[in-house]
Amino acid sequence: MKLLSSGFYGNSPIYLQNLLLSFHEYANSRKRYGMGYYRFLQQLSIMDEGDRLAEQEFQDREVQAIIRHAVQHSPFYRELYKNKASDIQSADGLTQLPIIEETLFAERIEEIHTETQRKKEAFSSGSAPTGFPPLQLTNLDVQRQTAAIDYFKKQNGVINLEMKRATFYSGDFVPHAQTEGAFWRDIYYLNQRIYSAHHCMEPFLESVIRNLNEFRPDFIDGLPSAILALSRFINDQCIILTFQTAAVFVETEILSDSERLEIESAFGCIVRRWSMKSERSPFLFECAAGNLHFNMRTGVLEFGEKGEVLLTRFHTHGTPLIRLKIKDRLLPVHCPCPCGSAHPVVRKPTEPESEYLQSKSRGKVTSLYLATVREKFRQLAPAMQFVQNSLDEIIIWIDGEGTLLLETEQQIRQEMISIFGADMRFTVSRRHVETADSGRYPGLVINNLQKHICQSDCGMN
Secondary structure, X not given: OOHHHOHXXXXXXXXXXXXXXXXXXXXXXHHHOOHHHHHHHHHHHHOOOOOHHHHHHHHHHHHHHHHHHHHHHOHHHHHHHOOOHHHOOOHHHHHHXXXXXXXXXXXXXXXXXXXXXXXXXXXXXXXXXXXXXOOEEOHHHHHHHHHHHHHHHHHOOOOOOOOOEEEEEOOOOOOOOOOOOOOEEEEHHHOEEEEEHHHOOOOOHHHHHHHHHHHOOOEEXXXXXXXXXXXXXXXXXXXXXXXXXXXXXXXXXXOOHHHHHHHHHHHOOEEEEEXXXXXXXXXXEEOOOOOEEEOOOOEEEEEOOOOOEEEEEOOOOOXXXXXXXXXXXXXXXXXXXXXXXXXXXXXXXXXXXXXXXXXXXXXXXXXXXXXHHHXXXXXXXXXXXXXXXXXXXXXXXXXXXXXXXXXXXXHHHHHHXXXXXXXXXXEEEEOOOOOOOOOOOOOOEEEOOOOOOOOOOOEEO
């Protein structure tokens, strides 16, 4: 969005900037929301995300299609694969093909572009790792990518284009020198108001919040740091918003418990993570259980032992991307997710593993859930600590002296059963609970199983 390179835009009144911005985005929006978008969105809506066999069959068909297209239209892949392509009938068969390094991909990208795409104006993805050229995508590529993202939002109660959207964006649509007035602009065609992330700081936050109350968005998305700064200001100043959003979507792979609670407290709704930093990155989305999934309808991930990832992307027909060794590092989680989705659960190798306990049947349960238990019983138990020494049992220490009421003990056990399952024992006892000096939930969780439990176990993260 390079509108400010035009002096006319920068010197225009805000109402005219809104019109210019809307017209500027109209052409891109027509490409992004064409019939391919609506057809794929409809196709996704009738698919069963919990049907592993059906999801795998869809993925296998897409693998065959992208390889066939690459060999037919890309000189690079035609030379690289020769007679191997016809042997690939499934995602598992990709291992028969050579791995492509990022540097080679960048050097040969002109040959990787399909011949049909080079003959016409391409839709540049506009996003790529530093030092690498962006992919050239067909209109259908972009539409199907957009549909996949919007379907994820639809699963969380949001219908893009039909509902009012507030987006925190780091683009240059508001002059950096502007110190008063509107730090937001409207894109009328998309039913969207974009807020300048550069102005999500003091002394502009009050103005931004006041405008949010006037706009009353149905959902919020965009830059996590901007949304988090706004949330902290709302909570610190005890500001009551006059609107209710369905969800807040943050574009990040890692969100700490404290950051999530900060946003949820400010906006009073669910927070969902998703990530697709560029077309060279996998599409990751967070489920209702809080785990991060790779969307297998958009591609294939192959994992190395130390987090190395090979990515095949389906919606890259303009610049086919097959078995590219990318810089993202992810590890697979080898067990079913409580949400029921067949899409594989992944985690970052650097993701902290200390703040969770283990359920026999449901996998990891992070401190976010245990903090909820503590808050529920804070009146009866000023401090609590959850200790796990074996997979079968969790000990709940209650701070204080004397005998705990049997009714309270049963209520705590029932709450733990609802989270961990009925196939575990829960022992509730009194003692002095040691607390740490830092962290949002000091001394809440002690997990003595981590040396014995596979680091890739999944659960209610």
